[in-house]
Amino acid sequence: MQRDEVKRKVKLAVVAVAGRPIRCEVCDEVMVKAIPIIWKGDVKLIGAETGLVSVDFASMNRLVFRHVEVAACPARRP
Helix, strand or coil, X not given: CCHXXXXXXXXXXXXXXXXXXXXXXXXCCEEEEEEEEEECCEEEXXXXXXXXXXXXXXXXXXXXXXXXXXHHCHHHCC
C-alpha cells in the first residue's frame, strides 16, 4: 500500500471511532461524522473534507453548524 492510502485509512478509522455526528442547527439532520478541531482561530472538521458545512460560533464555547446550500437543508427549502 502507498503511504497516502494508509494515512487515509487510518483517518477514516479514527473518525469512525472518535468522530461525532455534525448536525444542522436548522433542520437537525446529520450532515457528516467528523472531529471538530479549533486551530489558529479556524475550525477544522477532520473527516468532512467533502461536505459543505458552515461553522459559526454561537457563543464563546458553542459551535453552530449549518448546511451551506439551501437546497440541502430540508427546513430551508423553498
